[in-house]
Amino acid sequence: MLVRIVRMTFQEDKLSTFHAIFDRSKQHIRAFPGNCHLELLRDPANPAIRMTYSLWTSADDLEAYRRSELFRKTWAATKLLFADKPVAFSAEKLEEVNPSEL
Template identity: 55%
Template structure:
């Protein structure tokens, strides 16, 4: 299971636009082949900072999504709202306690 974490900082006046876009596409992203979980977080101290966490069965699934028309459309719209450079990590989950 590959976990993809993306940190994005948005222009203050674009936060609502980003949230609306995410709401519009979240089910499409989550239903992409190999995607098992999609979550959106907002920093408690800086409302301009968001994180997405997505769980993928394999790296190939993530790469297929990243080369899809859906990703290209969403990323084009999303990056136009950035206030800073996004950061991303692909990590392996080691431990999960519930």
């Protein structure tokens, strides 16, 4: 399982535009082959920061998404709204601790 987190700082007056883009694309992203989970998060200390948290079956699936027309169109529209350079990273999920294991 691959975890992908993208941290984006937006121009404050562009947040509603970003949310409209996300609303239009979220179901398509979630339905993309290999996507297992998608969340949109907000930094509680900075209301202009949003993060996406997604889970992918493999790095190849994430890369296929990043090469897709869906990603190209969504990212092209989104990056126009940034106030700062985005930060993205991936990590391999090694273990998940469930409450029943405590």
